[in-house]
Amino acid sequence: MIATLAGSLSARAQAITEIEMRGTPRGERIWFDPLGLAVVPGTTIRFTNRDPGNSHTATAYHPAIYGRKRRIPLAARPWDSDFLLPDERFEVTLTAPGVYDYYCLPHEMAAMVGRIVVGTPAGAGWEGRSKDTSDVSDQVLAILPPAERIIAAGTVSWEGRS
Known part of the structure; x- marks a missing residue:
């Protein structure tokens, strides 16, 4: 299992990996898809706003950004995409191994x-x-x-979250 996982993670680092910001037409539900993602160090993540009715951010939990508690590795650089309008994108390259939690500033709640x-x-x-x-x-x-579930699956979609 470890060799298979390492091989599949290596393949994912070859290209930019996309996470989409989504929402229902009336805006009653908003989400990131995939919700969980496993990658190798050095992978570039592209956040793209595919929600035609809302602006969104991709913001790391970190004290340097809005005084939040750190929920990314100590060696990681925090990021904040600022507000992305529909079809706009933001990229960040993640090099430090570990678990990174992030949120949309206006829609965290x-x-x-x-x-x-x-x-x-x-x-x-x-x-x-x-x-x-x-x-x-x-x-x-x-x-x-859970990180273990993300590692085992590679990705966890919004629909497959439960």
Whole structure:
């Protein structure tokens, strides 16, 4: 299983990996898809707003950005896409192994969040997710798939979240 996983992760680093920002036509539901994603260090993630009715952000949980608790690896650089209008995109390259949680600034309370797992727990420099959940709602925590599930599946779509 480890060799297969390593091989499939290597293939994913070859190209830019896209995460879409989505929403229903009336805006009653918004989400990132995939919700969970496993990649190798050095993968570039492209966030693209495919929601015709809303602007969105892709924002890392980090004290340097809006004073949030850190939910990305210590060695990682935080990011904030700023507001993306429909069909706009933002890219970030993730190099530090570990678990990265991120959110949409105006829609976090609607649980528009996601998780990216870079590398594997057996890899050098791996850092698991932050244990500090004091500034994240229970609703947000319930939506985020466990890192183990993301690693096993490669991706967890919004529809396959439960």
